[in-house]
Amino acid sequence: MILHEWYRSVPEDLRAGLRALLDDAAGHDAEAGFPRVRPDDGPDVHHLVVHLLPDEREVVEDRGVPVLAAYLQLRVASDGTAVARYVVRPDLRSRGVTTLLFEKIGLDVHAPDGWAGTGAREVRIWARGDHPAARRLTRRFGSHDISRTRHQWNLLAPVRGLRRDDLLAEVPAAAEVEVRDVTGPDEPAAVRGMLGTLAGDPPADGALVRVTGRSGVDGAVWVDVTADEATEYGTAGRIHGPAVWPDGRADATRAALLVAAMEEIAGAGLPVAALVVDGDDDRLVHLTRALGFVHERTDAEYLLR
Known part of the structure; x- marks a missing residue:
């Protein structure tokens, strides 16, 4: 199970944990040349912070304590076009965090206030390495207009x-x-x-x-x-x-x-x-x-x- 919350500015009590997640991801992805994501604030920025609740069947020290699992940064222009950057904690990748997230918040950009209330009418995001998970996501939500537009x-x-x-x-x-x-x-x-x-x-x-x-x-x-x-x-x-x-x-x-x-x-x-x-x-x-x-x-x- 996951918990998620949107913010216009990252709360102080989350900043240290978020920096640790992003530093961990940056170190893990450095050799692949992935760009580093920073939780920068701004009038056009929306932050989505995702926590994962441990599976009750797992043996963990802090049973039931949410783990900071993923972070999405969305920059929305005045015309509704948006660019997203997304990071999943390295040791939680391939656990279905992203699929669970989008099943909960949906992918409806036709709502009066845009996608998930952010005002975004069109969202672009890069899959570095064109990870297979990105293609699985497009198949899972095939009823929505998600397309692979270009490659570098x-x-x-x-x-x-x-x-x-x-x-x-x-x-x-x-x-x-x-x-x-x-x-x-x-x-x-x-x-x-x-x-x-x-x-x-x-x-x-x-x-x-x-x-x-x-x-x-x-x-x-x-x-x-x-x-x-x-x-x-x-x-x-x-x-x-x-x-x-x-x-x-x-x-x-x-x-x-x-x-x-x-x-x-x-x-x-x-x-x-x-x-x-x-x-x-x-x-x-x-x-x-x-x-x-x-x-x-x-x-x-x-x-x-």
Whole structure:
């Protein structure tokens, strides 16, 4: 049996336990590169905290004491579109917590006050690793409009001992594109305007930026050498992008930006570069393969509407 409660701000008496749950999940999922969830408050944020009551048949020290089992964070925009992030305590996964939760709160986004009273009319959530539990959930609640809308590939490329000439031999057009640092006073705004074209989460504050285009910005890539992401090949630096304006030189621009980002990560002494790409972007997928990236994990976005 589960207990659940919605909050607009996480109560003080739950914060310590929730932080412990999220820290435990972050440590458990770190090697897979899953993003860390934080219980941030805000005017558009709803928090759902889930407790699990121990099965009476189990031998436990604190029989009947609820265990903090899961946390869902929902950010609802003024138009009713919402983005959810969800974490289940690692030692309680595959116990049916999520199925029980949605059986209790339902998935009705047509109610006058939106899903579960949050005002959400459309909810998007990513299944990192496209976990089988996510697909089971869509089958279980097949009468509702839950669909797998898109997928992303998480890629890794070794960069230790990187030779720029070797990369350019695979994508020679990249050598014709000048890549530089952000310089002009108007460029940061143009770079921020490209954020919407990026795959994955926005880059961390302080990430280095490289851009192309002598007059204005034609493309940009963000490089975070402090991401501290554990992989089976060692600690990775994270590449966000590349984002480019679509034109006849888009492929060459993306290639040049990726080469510059890989050089940045290698120069920081890191052994591997991590990158997320849209699995349906065949041209970019082909380009990353030419540059030595290999598939690590597939993430899938699910939509409830």
